[in-house]
Amino acid sequence: MASEKIEVNGVEIDAQKAQRMLQRIIVREKTNIKTKQFNDTEMARKIKKMIEEEVQCY
Amino acid sequence: MLLKSLKLKDFRQFKGEQEITFSTDPVRNVTVILGENGSGKTTLAQAFTWCLYGDTDCDDKSMLCKVTGQTMLPGNEEKVRVELALQHNNIDYLCIREQLYSKDNSGSIRRHNQTTFKIAYKNADGQREYVPDGETELRMKEILPKELSKYFFFDGERIGNMSKEIRKGKSAEFAQAVRSLLGLSAFQSALEHLGGRNSVIKMYNESYDTKSDSKMAQYTKEIEEYEEKLQAIEERLAAIDDEEAIATDKKAELEEEIRLNKDSEVLARERDELVRKIKELVAKKASSEDSLLKVFNNNAHSYFAKKMMSDALSQLAAADKIDTGIPYIHAKTIEFLIKRKKCICGADIEFGNEAYKELNDLLEYIPPQSIGTSIGQFVRECELRCKSSDTLFEDISTKFGFIREFDNTYTGYQNQINIIREKLEKMKNVGELQARLSTYERALRNLSVERRELDRNQALLERDKERRETERKELSLKDENNRKIEVYKAYAQYMYTTLLSLYREKENETRQQLEQTVNEIFKSIYNGGFSLSIDEKYNIQVIVNEFEGINEDVETSTAQSISVIFAFIAGVIKMARQSQNPENEMLVSEPYPLVMDAPLSAFDKARIRTVCDALPNVAEQVIIFIKDTDSELAETYMGDKVGSRFEFDKKNEFETNLVTR
Numbered sequence: 001m002a003s004e005k006i007e008v009n010g011v012e013i014d015a016q017k018a019q020r021m022l023q024r025i026i027v028r029e030k031t032n033i034k035t036k037q038f039n040d041t042e043m044a045r046k047i048k049k050m051i052e053e054e055v056q057c058y
Numbered sequence: 059m060l061l062k063s064l065k066l067k068d069f070r071q072f073k074g075e076q077e078i079t080f081s082t083d084p085v086r087n088v089t090v091i092l093g094e095n096g097s098g099k100t101t102l103a104q105a106f107t108w109c110l111y112g113d114t115d116c117d118d119k120s121m122l123c124k125v126t127g128q129t130m131l132p133g134n135e136e137k138v139r140v141e142l143a144l145q146h147n148n149i150d151y152l153c154i155r156e157q158l159y160s161k162d163n164s165g166s167i168r169r170h171n172q173t174t175f176k177i178a179y180k181n182a183d184g185q186r187e188y189v190p191d192g193e194t195e196l197r198m199k200e201i202l203p204k205e206l207s208k209y210f211f212f213d214g215e216r217i218g219n220m221s222k223e224i225r226k227g228k229s230a231e232f233a234q235a236v237r238s239l240l241g242l243s244a245f246q247s248a249l250e251h252l253g254g255r256n257s258v259i260k261m262y263n264e265s266y267d268t269k270s271d272s273k274m275a276q277y278t279k280e281i282e283e284y285e286e287k288l289q290a291i292e293e294r295l296a297a298i299d300d301e302e303a304i305a306t307d308k309k310a311e312l313e314e315e316i317r318l319n320k321d322s323e324v325l326a327r328e329r330d331e332l333v334r335k336i337k338e339l340v341a342k343k344a345s346s347e348d349s350l351l352k353v354f355n356n357n358a359h360s361y362f363a364k365k366m367m368s369d370a371l372s373q374l375a376a377a378d379k380i381d382t383g384i385p386y387i388h389a390k391t392i393e394f395l396i397k398r399k400k401c402i403c404g405a406d407i408e409f410g411n412e413a414y415k416e417l418n419d420l421l422e423y424i425p426p427q428s429i430g431t432s433i434g435q436f437v438r439e440c441e442l443r444c445k446s447s448d449t450l451f452e453d454i455s456t457k458f459g460f461i462r463e464f465d466n467t468y469t470g471y472q473n474q475i476n477i478i479r480e481k482l483e484k485m486k487n488v489g490e491l492q493a494r495l496s497t498y499e500r501a502l503r504n505l506s507v508e509r510r511e512l513d514r515n516q517a518l519l520e521r522d523k524e525r526r527e528t529e530r531k532e533l534s535l536k537d538e539n540n541r542k543i544e545v546y547k548a549y550a551q552y553m554y555t556t557l558l559s560l561y562r563e564k565e566n567e568t569r570q571q572l573e574q575t576v577n578e579i580f581k582s583i584y585n586g587g588f589s590l591s592i593d594e595k596y597n598i599q600v601i602v603n604e605f606e607g608i609n610e611d612v613e614t615s616t617a618q619s620i621s622v623i624f625a626f627i628a629g630v631i632k633m634a635r636q637s638q639n640p641e642n643e644m645l646v647s648e649p650y651p652l653v654m655d656a657p658l659s660a661f662d663k664a665r666i667r668t669v670c671d672a673l674p675n676v677a678e679q680v681i682i683f684i685k686d687t688d689s690e691l692a693e694t695y696m697g698d699k700v701g702s703r704f705e706f707d708k709k710n711e712f713e714t715n716l717v718t719r
Contacts, residue, residue, distance in 0.1 A: 010531055011548035018552045022248075023570050025553070029244040029251070034147040036200075044251045048258045 061651050068123040069713040070101045081701025082202040088680045088699045092689050093706035098714040099683035102656035106211045109140035109155045111204050112173050122159045124712040130161040146201045151177040209627045212654045236596045241569050245561040253554040262547040267539045277530040285521035289515045298505050305498045312495040322485040329478045336471050350457040361447035367440040388426050391415050411419045442499035584621035585666050628676040649678035658688040670695035
């Protein structure tokens with residue numbers, strides 16, 4: 001799948017990758033709303049980790 | 059959320075332990091509870107809210123069954139308990155509320171301070187666990203927020219207030235709760251985690267490596283300061299929004315009160331005039347009494363003696379011969395003649411002779427002991443007294459007439475004052491209202507000034523912050539670690555911005571869809587040329603379709619109001635159900651039951667049919683309390699959807715049993 005580059009705050013990012021991450025975040029949020037497994041800080045840390053892993057893979 | 063069962067112990071008229079199991083069948087999803095007036099329908103509906111939130115609309119706040127209370131011995135304790143078993147997000151919960159009562163030695167029942175509330179649930183291993191005490195309220199809020207509960211535990215007999223509430227002034231909390239029900243909570247959580255207070259973006263902002271460049275540290279510190287200031291401004295602006303909303307509502311309320319109470323000023327003036335008249339009247343009465351007594355004291359004896367005086371004068375007139383004295387002859391003259399022994403006529407006066415005797419007899423009639431003189435004086439005195447008492451009767455009549463009239467006039471004035479006072483007691487002091495209105499108007503002006511100032515500061519701070527961020531970004535790109543952070547942050551920022559715009563779009567779309575759904579349901583129930591509109595705070599307005607130019611909210615009848623509420627609830631529930639479908643993968647929601655107390659009472663036959671048709675289709679589960687008079691229609695139109703039937707067996711005013719039909 002061809003990546004779509006866009007610039008955010010002067011930094012180039014892959015919009016498709018960001019969209020995919022967004023979908024995963026929503027799914028994770030949906031699950032967490034039901035299970036209450038993680039609190040707000042834990043969820044923010046998980047999203048941060050997800051971003052770093054995804055971006056590094058690139 | 060699906061309700062499974064409700065277990066009561068000594069709750070109001072439900073003596074001992076009684077349990078009702080609700081139908082959770084997806085097709086026959088209706089539970090009907092039938093009861094005559096006063097048998098306990100509303101009480102049972104109140105048991106839900108008491109269990110979940112600890113309050114009821116009952117005037118009598120004692121939940122203990124009166125019969126149980128009566129049979130308690132002094133020193134004994136009894137617990138009222140309601141257990142509601144429900145399923146939410148595929149988790150089985152048991153909500154338990156208890157209240158302890160004890161009887162003292164004097165036989166009085168005492169309610170102990172607080173109710174206890176526990177939520178038990180089955181964990182993944184099927185084991186029962188309890189939500190920690192400090193978190194029960196929060197968990198309850200997630201299961202069903204109290205703000206929304208009344209729309210699910212729906213009381214048809216108290217529809218008036220709900221109708222007003224839903225149409226204006228809903229809180230931000232209500233809008234938030236509706237958004238959550240409509241399945242937008244995953245969006246909200248993701249936005250909070252990406253860009254909120256303890257968010258990813260904030261974490262990145264705090265993780266720049268500042269050792270490489272001293273300016274980096276300085277810019278980061280400045281940006282944090284700008285953020286703090288901007289945060290404070292945002293919080294204050296939100297608070298101003300709330301304060302303005304409150305002040306605007308209060309202002310409108312007071313203006314309306316002033317309009318309704320403007321007559322109080324006129325009434326107060328009338329009352330003051332009457333009080334002045336009463337004072338005058340009392341003073342006049344006192345002076346009349348004084349004057350009456352004076353006239354009476356001075357002339358009453360003459361008046362009452364008038365008859366005697368008149369008789370005496372008549373008799374004296376008839377007896378003028380009594381006065382046989384010689385005018386101008388004094389007793390001393392006679393004594394001189396006797397002593398001289400020679401009368402004026404020349405006759406000798408000797409002791410015992412005829413002349414002597416004649417002169418001595420004469421002494422009886424001449425002054426100082428002349429009766430004629432005394433009579434003359436008496437006659438003059440009588441004439442004077444009679445004359446002076448001539449006007450006494452008229453004088454006293456006039457004054458007494460006024461005194462007697464005083465009581466009537468005084469009572470009349472006093473009655474008028476009392477009537478005005480009663481009216482004024484119900485009314486409010488316009489001056490005081492005006493003063494309060496001025497306070498709110500002043501507050502609104504001040505808030506507006508403050509808002510303008512904050513807006514200006516916010517724009518300046520944002521400009522400064524952006525400038526610093528650009529400068530920091532330029533610096534960060536020179537350092538490998540910071541460059542990475544900049545890239546991660548850019549992703550987080552992009553996702554936050556995308557999600558925010560998606561959320562706004564979705565929220566708007568969901569609200570429009572809700573409006574459409576609510577209107578469809580409303581039209582199916584109430585086909586009367588009205589439509590409903592929903593604003594961004596989820597307030598509902600009723601709009602007349604047929605009259606061009608009238609697009610203001612209009613007053614509605616009871617049937618219209620109940621239709622509006624019903625349409626709104628049914629609409630939210632229907633949407634919540636739809637958002638569970640797989641195509642709505644971005645939304646997360648939960649089905650909700652409808653618990654309705656006497657919802658059919660306000661409708662005619664045709665509308666009962668449409669409501670009965672709509673109910674089981676719209677909601678996942680329907681629990682309906684109905685009067686015996688509505689039962690036949692409900693059975694006819696909804697019978698094939700009913701999964702459980704119960705009825706109240708009312709033993710007496712204080713005892714009702716729940717029995718299966």
